[in-house]
Amino acid sequence: MDTSKSILKQFYNCTMLREGKIIIEDLWVRDGKIINPEKIFYDEKVLPDFRIDCQGALIAPGYIDLQINGGFGIDFSHNVENVEEGINKVAKNLLAHGVTSFCPTLVTSPSDTYYKVLPKIKKQNGGSHGATVLGVHLEGPFISIHKKGAHPEQCIKEFDSDFKSLTDMYGTLENVCLITLAPEIHSAPSVIKELCKRNIKVSVGHSIASLEVGEIAVNSGATFITHLFNAMLPFHHRDPGLVGLLTSDKIPPGKIVHFGIIADGVHTHPAALRIAHRTHPKGLVLVTDAISALGLEEGVHRLGQFDIEVRKGQAYITGTNTLCGSITEMSECIRIFKEATGCSIVEALEAATLHPARTLNIESKKGVLNFDADADFVLLDDNLQILSTWISGDCVYTKCKYT
Numbered sequence: 315m316d317t318s319k320s321i322l323k324q325f326y327n328c329t330m331l332r333e334g335k336i337i338i339e340d341l342w343v344r345d346g347k348i349i350n351p352e353k354i355f356y357d358e359k360v361l362p363d364f365r366i367d368c369q370g371a372l373i374a375p376g377y378i379d380l381q382i383n384g385g386f387g388i389d390f391s392h393n394v395e396n397v398e399e400g401i402n403k404v405a406k407n408l409l410a411h412g413v414t415s416f417c418p419t420l421v422t423s424p425s426d427t428y429y430k431v432l433p434k435i436k437k438q439n440g441g442s443h444g445a446t447v448l449g450v451h452l453e454g455p456f457i458s459i460h461k462k463g464a465h466p467e468q469c470i471k472e473f474d475s476d477f478k479s480l481t482d483m484y485g486t487l488e489n490v491c492l493i494t495l496a497p498e499i500h501s502a503p504s505v506i507k508e509l510c511k512r513n514i515k516v517s518v519g520h521s522i523a524s525l526e527v528g529e530i531a532v533n534s535g536a537t538f539i540t541h542l543f544n545a546m547l548p549f550h551h552r553d554p555g556l557v558g559l560l561t562s563d564k565i566p567p568g569k570i571v572h573f574g575i576i577a578d579g580v581h582t583h584p585a586a587l588r589i590a591h592r593t594h595p596k597g598l599v600l601v602t603d604a605i606s607a608l609g610l611e612e613g614v615h616r617l618g619q620f621d622i623e624v625r626k627g628q629a630y631i632t633g634t635n636t637l638c639g640s641i642t643e644m645s646e647c648i649r650i651f652k653e654a655t656g657c658s659i660v661e662a663l664e665a666a667t668l669h670p671a672r673t674l675n676i677e678s679k680k681g682v683l684n685f686d687a688d689a690d691f692v693l694l695d696d697n698l699q700i701l702s703t704w705i706s707g708d709c710v711y712t713k714c715k716y717t
Contacts, residue, residue: 320345321363322354323707328368328693331375331663332683341373343689346706350685368693369714371701372659375667375681376414376690377644380492380674381451381541381574381601383419383617385608390435391420391618392606394427397434405444407609409711411643412700414690415446415680417492419603421618422454422465429485437489440690440705448674449491453540455483456495456502457520463545464631464638465520466619473501477508490514491674494540496521497531510535515674517574518556520545525558532565538673539573541603543586544637560594572673574601577651578642580628584654591655599673600647600666605629605639645700652698659698 325341332339342351342362354360384390386407388400401418408416418435420428432450440446455471456479462470473479481487493509494517495502506516518531519540524547539556547555559571575590576582577600582590591598602608605622607615612624614632617639621632624641631638642650644666652662671681679688689707692700702712 322360323364323366324362325366325368325373328371328373330373330683331660331667334660334664336372336660341683341691343707346689348683348685348687348689371693371695372698373683373691373693374663375671375683375687376445376692376703376705377412377648377666378448378670378681379408379413379416379602379604379644379666380538380599380670381419381453382408382416382604382608383421383639384606385604387606387610387615389606389616389618390418390431391423391427392616394430397431401435401447402444405440405447408445408643409703409705410700411645412692412694412703413445413644414440414692414703414705415448417448417451419451419453422457422462422469423618424469425483425485428452428483432484432486432489435489437491440710442705442708442710446680446690446705448676448680450489451492451494452484452490453494454520456480456499456505457545458496458498458522460522461496461520461545461547463520464617464620464622464636469619472499473505476501476504480505480509487512487514492517492538494519496523497536498523498527503530503534506531506534506536518559521556522547523556524553525555525562528556528559529562529564532559532562532569532571537569537571538599539571541581541601542573542575542590544576544581560590560597570597570672572597572599572669574599574603575651576601576603576640577647577654578602578640579650580642581637581640587651587654588656591651591657591661595657595661597669598665599669600644600651601670602642602644602647603640604643605641607641608643610641645698649698662698 323343393400516536517538623632667681671677
């Protein structure tokens with residue numbers, strides 16, 4: 315019988331982010347969950363099996379990346395022959411950057427790519443083998459050719475027969491948790507409603523939609539905006555487009571529209587980061603939009619149907635000046651975001667933890683350090699550098715040895 319799951323661990327000499335505050339308190343873990351120590355003190359009256367001295371570190375929830383196209387030489391949309399191997403490689407390498415859960419993202423591709431790849435990307439729990447796979451984010455092909463970015467125009471599609479067009483294109487939606495589409499496409503509202511019935515979140519993006527069209531999409535069930543400011547109409551004072559959803563008064567009461575933003579120092583100007591944060595801080599979700607070149611040196615790599623070139627720390631479609639994703643990891647995005655906006659440590663960390671968890675409605679288990687939540691967390695130094703990463707209370711990456 316495996317008794318290791320009942321091991322009681324106490325993390326002490328630390329601060330932690332809990333319920334919007336940084337507090338001085340020990341963290342207790344058992345059975346892969348964060349537990350209330352009152353039961354230990356007053357009911358069980360037992361001592362911990364292990365005491366981990368955190369040496370003054372800050373404990374924060376593990377980071378969650380809702381949009382990552384690949385990394386470390388792997389492109390999820392192109393690696394069709396060794397899909398599982400590629401997912402596992404990225405999942406393992408993300409641990410060093412504090413990411414404990416992620417959504418592998420497929421960019422616009424031919425239908426046969428989806429048929430080959432989607433059945434092989436399974437939702438799976440994290441551990442020493444790698445970060446948790448929450449489900450696939452499908453970014454396209456139902457987007458606008460006018461805001462295609464690095465997506466191949468020949469693969470972009472319309473909805474020919476409402477929801478059936480979507481199932482015909484992808485084949486299966488079993489492991490899909492998020493889909494990006496352009497809300498101005500014919501039949502988009504009905505498709506959004508059907509996706510919501512299937513518990514698949516809908517994001518609007520790669521779009522030339524007006525604010526009114528965006529509001530229709532949100533009232534149909536869309537809850538997210540894909541990489542705000544990028545691949546959408548620029549803000550205009552008479553029609554602010556999808557950016558206007560951040561302050562729309564046509565959103566149902568109590569509903570939060572979350573939005574992804576790429577804080578890599580390239581895709582989004584610091585002033586734009588400040589505008590987004592000051593306008594709608596509770597909706598802000600940091601995403602990397604990382605590509606296969608994440609973690610690699612400059613040179614030519616692959617993204618979906620294109621060759622890409624990394625030069626001077628930025629990634630472009632080869633032979634063009636079209637940006638095609640980021641090569642900045644989540645931990646660095648958090649630091650860039652904090653410096654650009656002047657926000658608090660709590661706000662910076664919640665943009666990569668609580669907010670993405672809320673986007674997927676998993677905040678009872680992920681993105682928090684509340685009692686009964688999954689014990690997925692990171693230990694950080696004063697500069698928000700990763701010291702160690704933990705999943706289910708087990709150390710899966712460390713720079714330091716803890717006693």
